[in-house]
Amino acid sequence: MDLPQEIFADAGNLKKGPWTSTEDAILVSYVNKHGEGNWNSVQKHSGLYRCGKSCRLRWANHLRPNLKKGAFTPDEERTIVELHSKLGNKWARMAAQLPGRTDNEIKNYWNTRIKRRMRAGLPVYPMDIPKSAASLSQFYFKQEDDGRKMGTRADSESEFASSDRQSHQLSSLHGGHQARSFYSIMSITDLPLTSVVANQGSAGVGKGIVNPSLPHIKRVQHSSPYGGTDGSHGSVSFSQLSDGSSKTFQPELCTEASRTCTHNSTRRPMMSVFADGLDPYTVPYDGTCGLISMPFGSFTPNASSKLELPLSQSAESADSAGTPRSAITSPLMSLSRSSQLLSEDDSFGSNASDFLDALMKEAHPTEGFDQVRTDLIDQLLALTAGNISPDVAALLVGTDKTRWAENMNPMATIEAHASVYGEGMSQNCCPGSLKEPGTQCHLLSGEVLSLSASQVAGPRVEDIPAEIPLGGCTDEDFLTLLDFASADAVPEWYTPAEYFSAGGIPCSSLVDVIDNVPSPEVAVDLDY
């Protein structure tokens, strides 16, 4: 074949860069003659100076027949969003359900769409599309390649292999469809700082939970009999049960360009700072711990932990008293230092959990079982600010030493429960918008992490399985308890036995029970 010089690379190297029409013609001709596959032989037999991968890509994305060209139709866009909500960044699988579209096309579309919506401060998913953790995690870990990969662990299902690992891990935290149990939780300590969530507890002790939710989406709590926001957006399912059904706690997404939510009864202020890997809205926090503890009233500016916020959420904005809120520091930071160590690529090695491993190397999972269990119960009670009874806490933490030994990590239990209650109580908004000068912020990591570091005997974090059976109750039991705990009108706490014998109490959401805890009036400005 008499080939034009343009298709040749210089000095025998394979050509890179844009394909020419001549090259396309050669490739098409070759594939028509020999069929797809065996791409590495294309170069040998066709004279194209392109590697096999390049040929395959060019064919698959541009030359193969039946490719649809042009912009996505609204239907296709809708399908993509729905598929992404279910599959996460599984472009090839998405493409399989969109005839004529390529994975690359869908990926490009999605990535640009994400950027656009993030800039606009819009949620990535429309309100009527429930999102799974599998999809959420794709944002959460977007820049995890900076050396802070989460710990590895065996995937329990083949479909979670390789690149699914990160999403799978977050699924465990956030309750995606891939995780059978939403409170089968990855250790919080292994997460980079992605959110800082604070609220004010009824007893002056707040709690928060890492919230790897969407960037720049403010979760506000739904309207309730106790007042709250005027938001009326679709609920967000953040848990999913083993049968595939979802457990919705109805926090809502605030999408208006600007909104002020005044909480005049029971709502407690929550603060969420999304960070780490969400360019361009990265928060270079000093450390990468998942959670930070902060006592109320100590919202101290600190240049080293400046927050970069999008658009109007300027980190330099000041509150009504003129106090800059450009940063957050914590006198309790030392408590969370362990989490930072766990997350940093530091002297403990590339695997952050080595630190935990080192701390626990001498211990046995069931050693000091009773004391640890008591401590966990106390922690759970503290984290939920008494919103559950000691009986319930005890049940949740569990009594079965064997199961603890099997689970290898009793922390998983409390972290899971903490996340549940924390999430239920969450009301996230940007930190610069808390109007209350003395807003008290308190996050739970210090407690949890200090507990994990000093008291809990367990395995390395990466050894935590995809699903961690709760120490004391089954998944169903726990969800039932959640229902119980969130019942609208529970005059007093039943014991678990009474509850179960009663066959359960209907509820609307866990949030409601939180509403029973009085809190001062707080105005939260969601300045979108």
Added chain:
DNA sequence: AACCACTACAACCGCAGATCT
């Protein structure tokens, strides 16, 4: 007209699983 920011798209790269030798 020049510059800049942004978007959309094409292509490359690294990795991992599958298959072949």
Added chain:
DNA sequence: GAGATCTGCGGTTGTAGTGGT
């Protein structure tokens, strides 16, 4: 069974086009 090769996937980068200043 082990190594080599192929293939596919997802992340990232490069670039052309476009619109605003």
